[in-house]
Amino acid sequence: MLFSFLSQTSLFCGLTSLLASGAAANQHFQALVSDDMDMAADALTRRATGPPKIDIAKIKERARADGIDLESLPFSEAALSAVEAIALPVDPSSVPKPADKTKGKIDVHVHVVPDWYRQVFPDTSGMPTPEWDVLGALRFMSDYNIKRSVVSVSTPGALVYLQDEKKTTAVARLLNEWMGALVQTYPDKFSFFAAIPLPYTDAAVREANYALDSLGAVGVGVLSSHAGKYLGNPEFKPFFENLNNRKSSKEIIYIHPTEPYVNVNGSLVSANPLAGSYSGAIAEFYFDTGRTLMDLTLTQTILNFTKINYAVSQVGGAFPSLIDRFLRSYPQLNKQTMDAFSTRFWWDSAGPTYPNQVKGLLAYGIPKSHLTFGSDYPYGRPQWYRPAVEAIERADFLSDAEKDGVFGRNAEQLLEGKIAGI
Numbered sequence: 001m002l003f004s005f006l007s008q009t010s011l012f013c014g015l016t017s018l019l020a021s022g023a024a025a026n027q028h029f030q031a032l033v034s035d036d037m038d039m040a041a042d043a044l045t046r047r048a049t050g051p052p053k054i055d056i057a058k059i060k061e062r063a064r065a066d067g068i069d070l071e072s073l074p075f076s077e078a079a080l081s082a083v084e085a086i087a088l089p090v091d092p093s094s095v096p097k098p099a100d101k102t103k104g105k106i107d108v109h110v111h112v113v114p115d116w117y118r119q120v121f122p123d124t125s126g127m128p129t130p131e132w133d134v135l136g137a138l139r140f141m142s143d144y145n146i147k148r149s150v151v152s153v154s155t156p157g158a159l160v161y162l163q164d165e166k167k168t169t170a171v172a173r174l175l176n177e178w179m180g181a182l183v184q185t186y187p188d189k190f191s192f193f194a195a196i197p198l199p200y201t202d203a204a205v206r207e208a209n210y211a212l213d214s215l216g217a218v219g220v221g222v223l224s225s226h227a228g229k230y231l232g233n234p235e236f237k238p239f240f241e242n243l244n245n246r247k248s249s250k251e252i253i254y255i256h257p258t259e260p261y262v263n264v265n266g267s268l269v270s271a272n273p274l275a276g277s278y279s280g281a282i283a284e285f286y287f288d289t290g291r292t293l294m295d296l297t298l299t300q301t302i303l304n305f306t307k308i309n310y311a312v313s314q315v316g317g318a319f320p321s322l323i324d325r326f327l328r329s330y331p332q333l334n335k336q337t338m339d340a341f342s343t344r345f346w347w348d349s350a351g352p353t354y355p356n357q358v359k360g361l362l363a364y365g366i367p368k369s370h371l372t373f374g375s376d377y378p379y380g381r382p383q384w385y386r387p388a389v390e391a392i393e394r395a396d397f398l399s400d401a402e403k404d405g406v407f408g409r410n411a412e413q414l415l416e417g418k419i420a421g422i
């Protein structure tokens with residue numbers, strides 16, 4: 001009980017609340033607090049003095065304290081070396097400058113792929129998991145005039161070992177340490193949504209708090225479903241409660257689609273009936289986003305946890321086509337839910353979703369000020385990126401000011417208070 005109280009509230013709170021609550025705490029608590037204060041102080045120093053100093057021993061110690069067994073992964077040492085490596089900044093002169101610095105885009109649907117992750121998970125929905133390196137990512141940002149990338153891990157996120165909690169929590173921690181180091185090394189370019197080890201709720205709560213408090217994540221990234229469980233699953237409720245109860249005015253959950261699974265008598269089986277013919281990324285991703293948004297709505301998860309904002313991929317995937325059908329079955333939820341979709345939901349353009357699909361969403365009165373930009377780099381086909389941007393630039397249903405909103409200003413609203421100077 002003591003541990004779970006600490007782990008969910010005080011242990012991971014920000015520095016200020018730790019100072020406030022420290023006086024009344026017992027010795028055990030003091031030890032945890034001072035450790036956390038060290039880390040917070042470290043993080044501040046790093047920000048002030050440039051590239052972070054990576055202390056692998058401390059990362060291991062912190063993982064152990066959180067009950068995470070990094071050694072359950074045979075490649076954990078290589079992955080820890082990668083955290084050190086990403087913290088060595090590339091030569092700035094090799095990074096091309098964007099053409100137009102005044103109107104930089106903010107990309108909220110863009111991915112990173114550590115080499116070790118690609119090796120463990122070489123095939124993403126029938127396509128090779130793409131390579132990623134920081135220089136390539138910075139060049140892409142320069143080419144498309146993107147001033148900030150809010151990176152995340154694409155599907156399957158931390159869930160590369162289905163039905164293995166120990167390994168899933170270790171993968172999540174390694175991904176987050178790596179993204180944390182990336183963001184601290186290039187604080188003007190990158191921010192990140194943390195990888196979350198759902199469907200394991202306790203571990204997910206711990207990881208979310210650690211990534212948000214100690215690693216500087218701006219939000220948490222989840223999948224549309226985790227091992228057959230959708231986001232409204234009652235088992236996940238403590239995860240939403242924890243986010244909603246944090247000492248902050250707003251929390252962000254980024255939802256990325258994934259291939260669905262069904263649980264058949266304890267075994268997970270692909271729920272893509274056309275798996276033999278088509279990549280799940282083509283249509284199943286959209287359906288899965290629709291299913292999970294319906295589940296979040298009808299369980300009233302959306303209505304009950306009002307601090308949470310949702311960054312939804314691909315302007316909602318198939319979701320707009322479902323809204324009338326399920327909300328008319330639950331008319332009592334209609335008004336409040338539509339209000340929430342219009343105020344606490346943000347819909348990214350990864351797709352292709354412009355100029356056609358987005359109109360399905362707008363038909364529901366979702367304000368254009370909640371549309372955001374997502375490139376899906378490096379998971380898109382190279383020939384897709386440019387037309388996707390041009391489709392927004394040419395959209396005849398958006399004014400110039402609204403286009404600027406989609407490309408950046410709306411994301412600034414979403415991320416308000418999460419990134420200094422934005």
Ligand SMILES: *[C@@H]1O[C@H](CO)[C@@H](O)[C@H](O)[C@H]1NC(C)=O
Pocket residue numbers: 265
């Ligand atoms: C489910 O598993 C149990 C135990 O292995 C078995 O007896 C039962 O027949 C299985 N049911 C189905 C529907 O496969």
Ligand SMILES: *[C@@H]1O[C@H](CO)[C@@H](O)[C@H](O)[C@H]1NC(C)=O
Pocket residue numbers: 237299300301304
């Ligand atoms: C939200 O609150 C309603 C009633 O206020 C309750 O019926 C529902 O179960 C709650 N759902 C969640 C996910 O907390």
